[in-house]
Amino acid sequence: MGLEQQLIEQLQILNPTHLEVINESAGHGGYFPGKESHFKVIIVSEAFAGLRLVQRHQKVYAAAKELLSPGKIHALAIHAYLPSEWQGEAPASPVCAHAPKV
Structure with a gap:
């Protein structure tokens, strides 16, 4: 099972009413197909009340x-909301200075 799926499973302990886990590894230096190191949650x-x-x-x-140990998740961007605060959209992630140049 990949890190993305493991992260989804681990976060279930917080009983989310909405959960998105986005693998942003491709936008960072050292990326190769299949790499899982940078995530946005x-x-x-x-649970945040x-x-x-x-x-x-x-x-x-x-x-x-x-999952936050060497060789696993390197970076985790977190956007945590109460249901009353959630407007259906989180901020965009910044561009990594070491992102692969296209």
Whole structure:
């Protein structure tokens, strides 16, 4: 099972009402087909009620901790919302300075 699917499964502990896990590895240096190293997570959950942004991120990191180690996930962009905050769209990811030139 790939890292993307493992991450999806690990984040289920937060009971998301909306979850998107996007593999953004192709936009980063050292990419080769099949590489899984950079991900963007958009997660909406009541588990974030009463938490500041940094605490929400800590909850996501805790859920994914075994995947955040050398040789696994290198970078994780997190967009964590309460259902009442979710507007159906998260910000675009910045372009990596080391992205492959096309």
